[in-house]
Amino acid sequence: MEIPMIYYVVVSTVMFFAGVYGFVTRKNLLAILISLELMLNAVDINFVVFNRYLFPQQLEGFFFTLFAVAIAAAETAIAIAIIINIYRNIRNIKVDDLDKMKY
């Protein structure tokens, strides 16, 4: 028996909005980065599921996912580089310490 598509889509949507919630509420830069990864991975699930269930004759969604994973890795690398740089400078990665520029 095959699992209906809606189950996958529910999972990916919950993941995505959990990521949005984490992005808004977290105070630690690494936790924010993890939330962003949740969002990006939710998108990947979406692409794969749509491809597998709705358009199984082509592989565009799978390919998009492959590229999206690679680009997400690059994004994470650069975000972590910046986080490490911040840690070296202020010995802390809390967003509260990055509030010099406001309004």
Next chain:
Amino acid sequence: MDFSNFLWMRDELTLLAVILILFLYDVFGTEKSRRFFSATACTLLAVQTALLFLPALAGEAFGGMYRTSPAVNTVKIVLNAGTLLVLIQATAWIRRADVVIRRGEFYILTLMTLLGMYLMISSGNFLLFFIGLETASLPLTALIAIEKYHHDSYESAAKYVFIALFSSSLMLMGLSFIYGAVGTLYFSDIAARLAGTPLLYVGLVFFMAGMGFKISIVPFHLWTADVYQGAPTSITAYLSVISKGAAAAALMLILFKVFAPVAVVWQPVLWGLIVVTITVGNLFAVRQKNLKRFMAFSSISQAGYILLGVIAGSATGMASLIYYVLVYIFSNLAVFGVISVIENATGKVCMDDYNGLYRTNPKLSVAMMLALFSLAGIPPFAGFFSKFFIFYAAVQEGFYVLVFIALLNTIISLYYYLLVVKAMFIRQDDCLIPAVQSDGASRFCIALCVAGIVVIGLLSCIYTAISGVSFGM
């Protein structure tokens, strides 16, 4: 595989060659020979810009993945001109002792973002579009953090990288819904199969939100001021004109080529976004004291004006948008040129520091005044013509109320642009900024920009040429 396909990507390949040459030069050049690095980079980019003036190709390669047309080519020329000006302007800053070690990175990363923007505007598939977008925004993050021991620089880089990631994931979510609704990612196939299903609309909303972050239109603008203030001034200049102009052009091309059948849905959304963008950008600019933050809010409201060309959806709209971006590049880079000259010499960027600037630095003050007049749209300068064309394009399609609101906002913008002029020419101060001796490159760049402001508006052949290659929905 048919390698002749690559010939369609002439512009990208020449830019890539420039990047590779600079990379090898940076790695293998001796310390002594690297003195000419800035000059070489500017010359190579100038040569590459000249190559863009070869007769434009029109067609598609790699099965529709990559598409080029004379209009895309024109946008590329405009972006190239702006990048060239930024590179010339950055020469003095990048020679400073604490950043000179990262000189090669600065030029290579800047050109890499330009390559990303090329791919973004000439893509024929959302996959290539997404790759181009990320190629344009990831090196920018590194560029913002380039003064890595400087608190402002890494704070704004952190803000930018998280917002960039957040907006790309929003946009990807939108793309996944569009894929689910249509079943393909090729622009031409989407346009052919487009049906107004709710899934598609959700995807469109997410997609426009993601692009909204890149162009910094108003509910998605909150990162702009912080990033612009914290980034090194040359990078701010790049962000505010090239990055924004490329994203606006890409949004326009996609809305025209892909989502034209559902224009009745996205036009009202864009209508609201433009009104909010112009108004909020203007009102917040009034209360800014830091000139870089001030320019950030000014650029937010300018983004609203740029989008007027998108909402019009006609060939006139596209022509006026490209023209607006061109004029905006020259005006904004003149302002940033002056800001960076003053900042490099004295470290001051507040509006109050500019009190009485005319008495000590008359030439810089006049250049800044002309640029601000152009941004505000005062008649003899190019800014007036670009605003005129973009309003004309919107009125032609019947957006009377929208243009009226935009006109009212032009008056507000005149007020705050004149605040700077007033500070420079009328207000007096006890501790004036001393007479600044700017270097040759900055002076050349500011002179070019001012010449552009004066000439572009009066040379009608430029608008005619742009309008000749434009197309509507």
